[in-house]
Amino acid sequence: MTATVIRDVPKQLFIAGSWQDAESDRTLSVDNPATGEELCQVADASPADGRRAAEAAVAAQPSWAATPPRVRSEILRRAYDIIVSRTEELALLMTLEMGKPLAEARGEVAYAAEFFRWFSEEAVRIDGGMTTAPDGKNRIMVTRQPVGPCLLITPWNFPLAMGTRKIGPAVAAGCTMVLKPAPQTPLSTLALAAILTEAGLPDGVLNIVTTTEAAGVVEPLVRGGQIRKLSFTGSTPVGRILLAQSADTVVRTSLELGGNAPVIVFDDAALDVAVEGTLLAKMRNMGESCCAANRIFVHTSIADEFASRLATRMAALTVGPGTEPGIDVGPLIDTAGRDKVHNLVLDAVEQGAKVLTGGELPDGPGYFYPPTVLTNVSTDSAIMHTEVFGPVAAILTFDDEDEVVAAANDTEFGLASYLFTQGLDRGLRVSERLESGMIGLNTGLVSNPAAPFGGIKQSGLGREGGRVGIDEFLEYKYVAVPVRDGRD
Numbered sequence: 001m002t003a004t005v006i007r008d009v010p011k012q013l014f015i016a017g018s019w020q021d022a023e024s025d026r027t028l029s030v031d032n033p034a035t036g037e038e039l040c041q042v043a044d045a046s047p048a049d050g051r052r053a054a055e056a057a058v059a060a061q062p063s064w065a066a067t068p069p070r071v072r073s074e075i076l077r078r079a080y081d082i083i084v085s086r087t088e089e090l091a092l093l094m095t096l097e098m099g100k101p102l103a104e105a106r107g108e109v110a111y112a113a114e115f116f117r118w119f120s121e122e123a124v125r126i127d128g129g130m131t132t133a134p135d136g137k138n139r140i141m142v143t144r145q146p147v148g149p150c151l152l153i154t155p156w157n158f159p160l161a162m163g164t165r166k167i168g169p170a171v172a173a174g175c176t177m178v179l180k181p182a183p184q185t186p187l188s189t190l191a192l193a194a195i196l197t198e199a200g201l202p203d204g205v206l207n208i209v210t211t212t213e214a215a216g217v218v219e220p221l222v223r224g225g226q227i228r229k230l231s232f233t234g235s236t237p238v239g240r241i242l243l244a245q246s247a248d249t250v251v252r253t254s255l256e257l258g259g260n261a262p263v264i265v266f267d268d269a270a271l272d273v274a275v276e277g278t279l280l281a282k283m284r285n286m287g288e289s290c291c292a293a294n295r296i297f298v299h300t301s302i303a304d305e306f307a308s309r310l311a312t313r314m315a316a317l318t319v320g321p322g323t324e325p326g327i328d329v330g331p332l333i334d335t336a337g338r339d340k341v342h343n344l345v346l347d348a349v350e351q352g353a354k355v356l357t358g359g360e361l362p363d364g365p366g367y368f369y370p371p372t373v374l375t376n377v378s379t380d381s382a383i384m385h386t387e388v389f390g391p392v393a394a395i396l397t398f399d400d401e402d403e404v405v406a407a408a409n410d411t412e413f414g415l416a417s418y419l420f421t422q423g424l425d426r427g428l429r430v431s432e433r434l435e436s437g438m439i440g441l442n443t444g445l446v447s448n449p450a451a452p453f454g455g456i457k458q459s460g461l462g463r464e465g466g467r468v469g470i471d472e473f474l475e476y477k478y479v480a481v482p483v484r485d486g487r488d
């Protein structure tokens, strides 16, 4: 099936409803991180291609905004059905270009599809209202309108779900868009564009530019004055650049940026729940997730037991190509990603950390890294202040609640936090005190299309999913209507 899946996926830019080569005929290489070998080439857009894509989105905006909500809704619903029916092909495609094990890729297909189902339901529930002003004269009529053409930028770690999480609400709201996927994983996005076309999405509503020249393609669009909304998922440094660029033309921005998630395991936690929850929060997607557990704080009285149980579970995970059966941990995305993870481990060890399992760079092709557990980690280690994006669990100990809450909050990030306790008061109290947009209370998984996903502090702006996800793509329109009493 591998050869067929790669052969069948579109490899060109998608502009105004047609598949096109880049103007320069340039292509970029998509590689398999499990082997380091090339899978195929796809078009590599220049800034001129980017401008054409934006013009197509701008041209399609008026008629798309006028398309009935039910029509928009049913396109998303059809796309949901198609994605689900092609779970195997899409999962394999994602595993090949990104590395995650097939079982996780299938999970992501379901998660990704769910954003289309959710937003197909939201498309027909866009609200408005009419009220009487306090003076009794004016009527205040409020409607919602699409914000306008959007620029969507996605990362490589969840190639399908990051696309549907942005395309879903944009389609539901009546916005047209240009989507730029990460150059490492363009294939899932291209497959998604083909599915949406099959589902009936009109030409020009979704335009895809794959490129190695992210900054060169994106900046003119952000500054160009026609794109009215930027939705970005990626690193905090790039998010800062895009926010600064958006300031000049006052583009509305949603940013879903980096994290440095703490896990807190209290002495009254159910230990098996805490170990399994931490394993999930750490190891989902090989740790390449912005909500991945980064700093694990365990109460001193249970720290040895917890660390040894977690190390046993981590050591038992099977590492290998995600396409093979029974694999738990695939390769990291590329050499740079793996070197970064290994250097964080070396630095922590130099500062006194003890390796309970893993920690050694394997030989051979592919960018594999073993599940690793570190204890006795110094708070000065780089791993405490850096988003690891890899399968390394760094464990620290604590003695009291105030101390651990302060330590957990001691970061510029504020995306996800996890805490394990059987105490209801403590669970709610600490959830309120933790500075993050999302909390996993006795669970290691927070992602859910029906929930508002996003961060505070330097982890981002705005929310994706949930009831509020569509708001990011809508503007309020208020019409003042004086109603005379008829006796004037």
Ligand code: ADP
Pocket (backbone or CB within 6 Å): 153, 154, 155, 156, 180, 181, 182, 183, 214, 215, 218, 219, 233, 234, 235, 236, 238, 239, 241, 242
């Ligand atoms: P990561 O380190 O996870 O690759 P990035 O923030 O670099 O995160 O990338 C996320 C997305 O942002 C990708 O689609 C990437 O191509 C894009 N990107 C990177 N640099 C820029 C930039 N200067 N302007 C716009 N997009 C960018």
